[in-house]
Amino acid sequence: MSEAVPSRATLASRLDDLPFTRRHARLLTGSGVGWALDAMDVGLISFILAALAQQWDISKAESGWIASVGFIGMALGASLGGLLADRFGRRQVFALTLLVYGVATGASALAGGVAILLVLRFFVGLGLGAELPVASTYVSEFAPARIRGRLIVILEAFWAVGWTAAALIGYFVIPASADGWRWAFALGAVPAVYALIVRWGLPESPRWLASRGRIAAAERIVEKFEADAGVVANPTGPAERPARTIADSGAARLRALWSAEFRVRTLCIWVVWFCVNFAYYGAFIWIPSILVDAGYDLVRSFGFTLVITLAQLPGYAVAAWLIEVWGRRVTLSVFLVGSAVSAVLFGTASGDAAIIGSGMALSFFNLGAWGALYAVTPEIYPTSLRGTGSGWAAGVGRIASIIAPLLVPVLLGIGGAPLLFVVFAAFFVVGAVAAWGLVDRRGQALDDR
Template identity: 85%
Template sequence: MSAPGIPSRASLAERLDALPFTRRHFRVLSGSGVGWALDAMDVGLISFIIAVLAQQWDLSKAETGWIASVGFIGMAIGATLGGLLADRLGRRQVFAITLLIYGVATGASALVGGLAMLLVLRFFVGLGLGAELPVASTYVSEFAPRRIRGRLIVILEAFWAVGWTAAALIGYFVIPASESGWRWAFALGAIPAAYAIIVRWGLPESPRWLASRGRISQADRIVAAFEADAGITGGPLVHKAPTPRAIADHAATRLGTLWYPEFRVRTLCIWVIWFCVNFAYYGAFIWIPSILVDAGYDLVRSFGFTLLITLAQLPGYAVAAWLIEVWGRRATLSVFLAGSAVSAVLFGTATGVGAIIATGMALSFFNLGAWGALYAVTPEIYPTSLRGTGAGWAAGVGRIASIVAPLIVPVLLAAGGAPLLFAIFAGFFIVAAIVTWGLVDRRGQALDDR
């Protein structure tokens, strides 16, 4: 039994789940969300910059495809390493380091004079970005009370729409303003380097992670601070037999444990879903500005269309955030993926400005709502000792698709144009929607703190 006066890991988890939403929760959510938005801004900017550099540097489709794909190679490596490091070193520490890496690399990209150096820096941008996203969702999920955990993760993911909208605004107003507009866009991407310092010192470490490492007193102080913020003081501690030891303590063991019989089906399913959604999302949204330019619209008009399409992301997140605690994770994710499939087919066959914008907005609405649900369900399906690793490797496998997609898009466009391209994207969304039903749904349940 736990010694008198010392909270067990179980009691810490129960106290976290019993909390109302407090100012400290808001600080964790908004602090992580701003980092998430800055990430989205960087990914979004490259889609606009590619369209400009293709003209300024007279790049081929293959070369512009590599500008996108080399970043995703870095993201694939970063996601797998970031998850392992987050389980080893802590969520907050890795979150801050990754922001610093990609912020510096993005700022340095403003100074490049040719394709080779840009590709090198884009790799390091991807390395930081890929590690940060699964770590941030894991971090927030471990603070969130269980009755609103899914909703908070979808709200966290909604910051992606804020960042992508910022990228679209920069793409519309800054990049076309001068020949060096794309350099100013990269310079703005250096903001995360400064923000990393705020993250490192301004946010608490995850008490669930601290408890999993045996640092119970530190975890208790953090939970007590949240309780004090909610007006809960001097409440009775719940003493229980210690929960089982962490399932895995070493990186190699954690990776192998993902394929134990208990986790095998959910690991396979979540990897397939991440692969399919990444392929369709990045294949479409990285190339939309360039596809519109190729269709005969000038840069300013194509960037304006993309801005309008991007604005539909926010209501998509809002609806997903509500439904995820009403329908559950699997139903919400599968419905939004099915909606993405239908929207992709309609967008690929759209003609005329009104149809392009309407179907593009529908694609944004459903696709980004699906992303919100996916980020909510991923960290929940694994115990604390595996959570960072499981989320990171799922994201890493997904990044393999995001590497391949921008390279395949020019080939598919040449073979059958936008109708063929977006029909293939729809097929990937349908596969993901079906496989979603192989996941566990932990709506309203406590996280597994093994």
């Protein structure tokens, strides 16, 4: 009689039943540092734009394109990255994306004009856009079911760490010399080195391995997590049949997103991603420049932005707690409504205290909403579609992040900051409504089809 082997269902349930271990912490931290470096790169461009506007005398339209071209790359990267992650694995694509955008960011330090900077920022966005949905999918597939949402919000919280690092670089490095912005870009090249650590230091997702029929490889990884937790493994189960997936080709996976089972959740998650991207990047890419235009000097503008950025961390912390108490949909919608109110207050604020206070509230609610969004997105799709579904949702969102920086100068010219932030508030409200069309899998096992 042949020896019994673990089934996909057995492997998945063993992962879900594990306590939080040192291996989980290592995986979360390893993925989170990559996430933080991504945030640092995106955050740096908001400070660099304010500096280049003075040094290169570039127009607001040119500034808008420098910001938006990176998001064009992110839209393409997110769409392709998800497809590649479902085909070739989470870890491989994760490492490759870090390498691509790290090298392009470092090369940006040598840019001598707007044209070459636009080309390099596209490649930065290509790598960055692919990395984020892949990383959240990767961590969600390791996380125990009862704390999965919380761990994804904690992963997203590394974004605040990276954006704070960008604000510190913006405050201390960029104004220090004429080449300060070049040094800022050079620091953004760190991910190129970190990519090698990720490639060799983190395991592949056992759920993905099992979905490709590589049960033995998945079993070895699960056994290591169980050993770390002191759990006695019981891997035997019915002999594994060929992996049953919803779709196995890229085109079939894309069609499956719009099948009767998934079309409502796909539409709603795309709407939420579009709205949150539009309001977030439209606001936070331009806040330093808006403050400079309001009469604050470069250093003071960057100082205000640094303080505002610090409010992101408590926003993530509260969202991480509430997401396992209220669930995904309620937490996401509440934080989006809070973002809408904060946007109106910031757009109409006058005086230092009002600007900082409303800006901190906007950071708190907006980044808490981001945490909830990244938690719910990979959960609404099965394993064979998870990377594709997450990547395309992020890719659609990046379309909004392309449009928003280009529209900001137009809206500022029509109605100033009050009109601009009322528009952002409207997008937050639409996103809050769309969140109710999503599936809430709080505490439930992932769909491993």
